[in-house]
Amino acid sequence: xxxxxxxxxxxxxxxxxxxxxxxxxxxxxxxxxxxxxxxxxxxxxxxxxxxxxxxxxxxxxxxxxxxxxxxxxxxxxxxxxxxxxxxxxxxxxxxxxxxxxxxxxxxxxxxxxxxxxxxxxxxxxxxxxxxxxxxxxxxxxxxxxxxxxxxxxxxxxxxxxxxxxxxxxxxxxxxxxxxxxxxxxxxxxxxxxxxxxxxxxxxxxxxxxxxxxxxxxxxxxxxxxxxxxxxxxxxxxxxxxxxxxxxxxxxxxxxxxxxxxxxxxxxxxxxxxxxxxxxxxxxxxxxxxxxxxxxxxxxxxxxxxxxxxxxxxxxxxxxxxxxxxxxxxxxxxxxxxxxxxxxxxxxxxxxxxxxxxxxxxxxxxxxxxxxxxxxxxxxxxxxxxxxxxxxxxxxxxxxxxxxxxxxxxxxxxxxxxxxxxxxxxxxxxxxxxxxx
Amino acid sequence: xxxxxxxxxxxxxxxxxxxxxxxxxxxxxxxxxxxxxxxxxxxxxxxxxxxxxxxxxxxxxxxxxxxxxxxxxxxxxxxxxxxxxxxxxxxxxxxxxxxxxxxxxxxxxxxxxxxxxxxxxxxxxxxxxxxxxxxxxxxxxxxxxxxxxxxxxxxxxxxxxxxxxxxxxxxxxxxxxxxxxxxxxxxxxxxxxxxxxxxxxxxxxxxxxxxxxxxxxxxxxxxxxxxxxxxxxxxxxxxxxxxxxxxxxxxxxxxxxxxxxxxxxxxxxxxxxxxxxxxxxxxxxxxxxxxxxxxxxxxxxxxxxxxxxxxxxxxxxxxxxxxxxxxxxxxxxxxxxxxxxxxxxxxxxxxxxxxxxxxxxxxxxxxxxxxxxxxxxxxxxxxxxxxxxxxxxxxxxxxxxxxxxxxxxxxxxxxxxxxxxxxxxxxxxxxxxxxx
Numbered sequence: 106x107x108x109x110x111x112x113x114x115x116x117x118x119x120x121x122x123x124x125x126x127x128x129x130x131x132x133x134x135x136x137x138x139x140x141x142x143x144x145x146x147x148x149x150x151x152x153x154x155x156x157x158x159x160x161x162x163x164x165x166x167x168x169x170x171x172x173x174x175x176x177x178x179x180x181x182x183x184x185x186x187x188x189x190x191x192x193x194x195x196x197x198x199x200x201x202x203x204x205x206x207x208x209x210x211x212x213x214x215x216x217x218x219x220x221x222x223x224x225x226x227x228x229x230x231x232x233x234x235x236x237x238x239x240x241x242x243x244x245x246x247x248x249x250x251x252x253x254x255x256x257x258x259x260x261x262x263x264x265x266x267x268x269x270x271x272x273x274x275x276x277x278x279x280x281x282x283x284x285x286x287x288x289x290x291x292x293x294x295x296x297x298x299x300x301x302x303x304x305x306x307x308x309x310x311x312x313x314x315x316x317x318x319x320x321x322x323x324x325x326x327x328x329x330x331x332x333x334x335x336x337x338x339x340x341x342x343x344x345x346x347x348x349x350x351x352x353x354x355x356x357x358x359x360x361x362x363x364x365x366x367x368x369x370x371x372x373x374x375x376x377x378x379x380x381x382x383x384x385x386x387x388x389x390x391x392x393x394x395x396x397x398x399x400x401x402x403x404x405x406x407x408x409x410x411x412x413x414x415x416x417x418x419x420x421x422x423x424x425x426x427x428x429x430x431x432x433x434x435x436x437x438x439x440x441x442x443x444x445x446x447x448x449x450x451x452x453x454x455x456x457x458x459x460x461x462x463x464x465x466x467x468x469x470x471x472x473x474x475x476x477x478x479x480x481x482x483x484x485x486x487x488x489x490x491x492x493x494x495x496x497x498x499x500x501x502x503x504x505x506x507x508x509x510x511x512x513x514x515x516x517x518x519x520x521x522x523x524x525x526x527x528x529x530x531x532x533x534x535x536x537x538x539x540x541x
Numbered sequence: 542x543x544x545x546x547x548x549x550x551x552x553x554x555x556x557x558x559x560x561x562x563x564x565x566x567x568x569x570x571x572x573x574x575x576x577x578x579x580x581x582x583x584x585x586x587x588x589x590x591x592x593x594x595x596x597x598x599x600x601x602x603x604x605x606x607x608x609x610x611x612x613x614x615x616x617x618x619x620x621x622x623x624x625x626x627x628x629x630x631x632x633x634x635x636x637x638x639x640x641x642x643x644x645x646x647x648x649x650x651x652x653x654x655x656x657x658x659x660x661x662x663x664x665x666x667x668x669x670x671x672x673x674x675x676x677x678x679x680x681x682x683x684x685x686x687x688x689x690x691x692x693x694x695x696x697x698x699x700x701x702x703x704x705x706x707x708x709x710x711x712x713x714x715x716x717x718x719x720x721x722x723x724x725x726x727x728x729x730x731x732x733x734x735x736x737x738x739x740x741x742x743x744x745x746x747x748x749x750x751x752x753x754x755x756x757x758x759x760x761x762x763x764x765x766x767x768x769x770x771x772x773x774x775x776x777x778x779x780x781x782x783x784x785x786x787x788x789x790x791x792x793x794x795x796x797x798x799x800x801x802x803x804x805x806x807x808x809x810x811x812x813x814x815x816x817x818x819x820x821x822x823x824x825x826x827x828x829x830x831x832x833x834x835x836x837x838x839x840x841x842x843x844x845x846x847x848x849x850x851x852x853x854x855x856x857x858x859x860x861x862x863x864x865x866x867x868x869x870x871x872x873x874x875x876x877x878x879x880x881x882x883x884x885x886x887x888x889x890x891x892x893x894x895x896x897x898x899x900x901x902x903x904x905x906x907x908x909x910x911x912x913x914x915x916x917x918x919x920x921x922x923x924x925x926x927x928x929x930x931x932x933x934x935x936x937x938x939x940x941x942x943x944x945x946x947x948x949x950x951x952x953x954x955x956x957x958x959x960x961x962x963x964x965x966x967x968x969x970x971x972x973x974x975x976x977x
Binding site for chain 1: 568571572573595598599601602603635637638639640641643646647648691693694695791796818820821823827844847849853856857
């Protein structure tokens with residue numbers, strides 16, 4: 106069976122998370138976690154599911170962009186796509202009229218991610234494997250054939266990418282076995298959203314410590330005195346030996362970032378995340394240099410739109426932790442390029458997750474990174490947030506603060522029909538009730 | 542009268558330019574020049590017109606984004622907006638749910654430009670002045686109050702911006718008179734689109750020389766031998782003393798750009814435009830450094846999405862010509878920030894124009910730059926392309942290869958009703974005929 110894609114459906118699905126300040130940070134005070142949700146139907150009945158993550162308003166714009174891309178997808182057969190995935194990636198990102206709207210950034214890139222995530226899900230289902238295992242079982246040549254090297258050859262050539270993957274073949278089976286047994290280390294962001302009260306924060310820390318969490322991230326960046334009070338509170342709760350990270354969600358200018366984080370250095374954060382504009386490579390480099398003597402690294406990436414930006418962040422020593430995102434970048438294809446570049450620069454990858462479904466997706470990528478690229482867990486961990494997993498047919502499994510490798514075929518993108526129906530915007534029952 | 546905005550209308554208007562290869566380059570082989578066209582209605586009957594430029598497919602996505610932004614605009618009164626334009630700019634660009642779709646890049650930024658271009662048009666009409674004159678007559682304090690300095694204070698503070706504007710007050714009236722008399726120098730891109738035959742190219746060069754043009758830009762970047770042949774042909778046509786620029790429209794990787802442009806150095810181009818990815822600040826810096834000994838500068842900006850990217854291009858000495866765009870950046874507000882930063886670094890601004898309506902808009906900005914910021918014409922010129930001006934109510938006036946300052950009130954954004962109706966996509970008569 107050729108698995109010809111005969112139909113693409115896309116839906117605007119939103120969860121009213123802002124009602125309880127889940128996900129609130131210094132720049133996104135009231136997010137409604139949402140997805141542009143894609144379903145691919147094939148002639149043989151197999152379906153592929155994919156999405157991109159959004160914060161509520163404007164999800165309809167991404168839906169519109171997915172619809173614009175669908176003409177490039179419907180009618181293609183899976184075999185044809187994956188036999189030259191690089192070309193298909195470029196077909197979507199370099200359409201000679203639509204690339205003006207990016208290129209490879211913003212809405213059109215988010216839409217590309219949604220569509221390609223569904224294609225990867227379809228491929229993994231067709232092979233009967235979870236996506237991470239599909240990737241782990243691929244030849245290095247096949248991995249490399251999925252990557253568009255345009256604009257990154259000054260840092261990573263196809264040959265260098267192949268060499269990295271070949272070298273990491275040693276010990277691969279061992280690492281896969283290790284992951285299946287112990288899982289991939291995670292950290293939690295669920296305890297300290299900006300909109301939570303101190304009381305909530307204490308309770309959530311206590312619960313998390315009991316469940317075995319040892320690495321905690323908190324939101325900062327609004328009021329300095331609040332930041333100091335909350336940092337102190339959390340550090341007291343978790344003790345000196347557990348890990349603390351802080352996240353400003355782009356709130357500061359460069360000089361302000363340096364001075365604000367210096368004030369928080371006494372609480373020994375491992376990293377400051379998104380200290381300034383996600384576009385500011387040189388600004389991140391300045392901040393990194395200034396904070397290095399304090400032992401604080403810079404982490405960024407959840408709003409880093411493509412491999413060209415990550416290339417520069419690495420070239421400029423602008424970050425010490427690479428935070429890939431399964432939906433911001435152009436799906437698995439572009440994430441593979443970033444994983445390989447990060448390895449070349451020996452910068453650890455600590456994926457962004459949370460929102461809705463991001464944990465489900467990115468766990469596959471970081472498993473592949475460990476087994477087939479980095480072969481290291483030093484300074485590495487994957488973000489975890491405990492919201493909205495109940496809406497997925499194959500939700501993440503966390504054991505003792507580790508992501509356990511998914512077993513179901515696919516990319517863990519499929520949502521429950523009932524969840525999709527109930528949360529479709531604005532027609533779903535949930536929204537009808539709220540808008541009454 | 543308060544000029545309260547009571548309605549925002551947005552239309553998808555496309556011109557089938559691809560039929561004759563107008564606008565064809567190495568990455569955009571078949572553009573249909575298009576706009577997302579915005580009309581603001583006010584309670585007192587005054588209207589504001591604005592648009593952003595696109596290449597055809599996907600214009601409907603920008604239309605959808607404008608509709609999403611309209612809730613932030615409708616109901617506001619002009620006086621309220623312009624009395625704190627910085628805050629209004631940030632309202633549009635930093636909506637806490639929609640900023641996830643950018644921030645300040647791609648579709649959502651193009652939509653912001655369309656909306657704010659209409660607001661500026663409305664303001665200039667309310668004042669009974671062409672936009673350039675509205676800007677020229679503003680106090681430095683008022684200019685600065687339109688700019689969002691977030692993320693650029695490491696390079697330009699509000700105080701420095703004010704100082705630049707205050708200093709340029711000297712000789713202002715003289716420069717305004719000079720512009721009214723002679724106009725702003727222009728160059729032409731109309732002779733050498735990539736899809737034109739050598740015969741067309743020769744004829745167009747001959748005609749342009751006769752009309753007084755002395756500066757010519759040609760498209761390169763597909764086949765090297767073709768580039769060499771066409772460069773030689775144009776250089777022969779225009780002679781050694783006229784100016785030649787070449788434009789690769791992002792076709793190359795970094796090393797490739799350096800080697801390809803080196804091969805074209807014998808034809809003495811003033812600049813190579815868009816040699817690589819528009820996101821690659823460090824790549825442009827490498828190319829600039831390599832080409833400097835050949836006397837060739839790097840120009841870029843038409844796909845540079847915001848002030849943070851321009852800031853870095855300037856910091857890294859990555860470009861020698863700043864090509865602002867009236868629709869890619871967040872309207873006049875963000876262009877003001879870039880003009881001031883370029884002045885600080887003493888890099889000349891040579892705006893991108895062409896497409897549909899870009900010449901009409903950007904002439905206002907470059908007039909302001911000369912009169913109130915740079916006070917220099919050295920190495921400065923504004924792009925001109927002679928297409929589609931007939932669709933505007935106040936089309937550009939070119940005299941002896943100079944842009945003559947517009948006289949009609951507004952930002953020259955208004956299109957003829959008949960043109961809009963005929964080219965609306967897909968319902969307009971023009972498209973109905975083509976799709977038969």
